[in-house]
Amino acid sequence: EADIYQTPRYLVIGTGKKITLECSQTMGHDKMYWYQQDPGMELHLIHYSYGVNSTEKGDLSSESTVSRIRTEHFPLTLESARPSHTSQYLCASSALYEQYFGPGTRLTVT
Amino acid sequence: DQQVKQNSPSLSVQEGRISILNCDYTNSMFDYFLWYKKYPAEGPTFLISISSIKDKNEDGRFTVFLNKSAKHLSLHIVPSQPGDSAVYFCAASSSGGAGSYQLTFGKGTKLSVIP
Numbered sequence: 001e002a003d004i005y006q007t008p009r010y011l012v013i014g015t016g017k018k019i020t021l022e023c024s025q026t027m028g029h030d031k032m033y034w035y036q037q038d039p040g041m042e043l044h045l046i047h048y049s050y051g052v053n054s055t056e057k058g059d060l061s062s063e064s065t066v067s068r069i070r071t072e073h074f075p076l077t078l079e080s081a082r083p084s085h086t087s088q089y090l091c092a093s094s095a096l097y098e099q100y101f102g103p104g105t106r107l108t109v110t
Numbered sequence: 111d112q113q114v115k116q117n118s119p120s121l122s123v124q125e126g127r128i129s130i131l132n133c134d135y136t137n138s139m140f141d142y143f144l145w146y147k148k149y150p151a152e153g154p155t156f157l158i159s160i161s162s163i164k165d166k167n168e169d170g171r172f173t174v175f176l177n178k179s180a181k182h183l184s185l186h187i188v189p190s191q192p193g194d195s196a197v198y199f200c201a202a203s204s205s206g207g208a209g210s211y212q213l214t215f216g217k218g219t220k221l222s223v224i225p
Contacts, residue, residue, distance in 0.1 A: 006153075031211055040119070042112075042215040043154070043199070050211075058212075090153050097142045097203050097211055101153030 003027055006091050006102035013081055014110055021076045021105045023091030032074040033099060035090040036060060043090060049074060081109040113137045114202050116216035125225050129187040133200030133216055136181065140202040144213065145174060145185045148197045157198075158185070190223045197221070 004025040013019055025032065030051050035043040035058075045058030049068040063085070064078050074093075078085055086109050092099040115134045123129045133143075141162040146154035160167040160174045160183070167174050173186045187194055197220045201213040 004153075033212075040217065042114070042217045043213075045212060048212065092153075094211060097213075098144065098156050098159060099213060100156060101146075104151070104153045106151065 004091065004093055004100055004102040006089075006105050008105060009103060010106045010108075012108045012110060015080075015082055017081050019078050019081055019107070021089055021091075021107070023074045023076070023102060024072050025074075025093040025100075025102075026072060027093060027095075027100070028071065029093035029095050029100075030071065031094045031099075032068065033092045033094075034058075034064075034066060034074070034076050035092065036062065037088045037090060037104075047076065081107075083109045085109050111136075112216075113140075114200055114214050114216040116198075116200055116219050118219050119217070120220040120222070122222045122224060123190045125192055125223055126189045129185075129190045129194065129221055129223070131185040131187075131198050131200075131219050131221065133183050133185075134181055135183075135202050137202070137204070137214070138181070139204040140214075141205050142203045143174070143176060143183050144201045144203075145172075146199040146201060146215075147194075148199060148218070154199055187221075190221075192223050192225050195221055195223045 007022045034047040044060035046062040047066040089105045091102045144159040145157040148154040176183045197218040200216040
């Protein structure tokens with residue numbers, strides 16, 4: 001059973017606010033990922049990390065930033081939320097190829 | 111340009127029958143393939159995977175077939191159950207280079223199993 005957690009599950013926030021989406025895993029995986037997904041579309045990789053103090057941007061351009069100070073924790077921050085950031089954000093971790101996902105955060109920016 | 115394509119947005123199958131979900135890819139560097147299942151408002155759940163050195167992998171009711179020459183894979187679910195109703199995503203990865211372990215996803219196929 002994969003143990004990866006995301007909070008909050010749902011967030012409605014006004015334009016211009018700073019938000020942090022939390023992601024934690026208890027599996028000791030080195031690799032962690034953030035995806036963005038809109039209904040009927042594929043998952044788009046926005047950030048990934050292959051270890052502590054290592055982060056990279058993914059294929060989809062994003063105004064968010066991430067940090068990886070501890071193996072188990074990979075938070076994503078939006079400095080100034082905009083309506084275009086409305087989406088589902090999914091966090092995942094892996095040892096090799098099989099990625100295990102958290103439940104996601106549904107973000108709505110009004 | 112989409113590198114992983116799931117050309118059927120939806121599929122309806124009678125309970126007890128076989129469900130076949132298809133996936134095509136264009137990147138010849140892909141050598142590992144996975145299927146995920148996703149319920150609304152939840153994260154994807156890993157189902158089954160296959161390496162390019164195999165052409166078939168089976169796990170219970172789920173079997174994945176890989177045809178490398180056609181760059182095509184399929185997921186068979188037998189027998190289909192109402193609880194299988196979900197969106198199924200195909201994903202692919204390559205083992206070499208900077209993109210190792212990163213997954214490229216298709217847009218998904220929504221499976222509805224009718225009781």
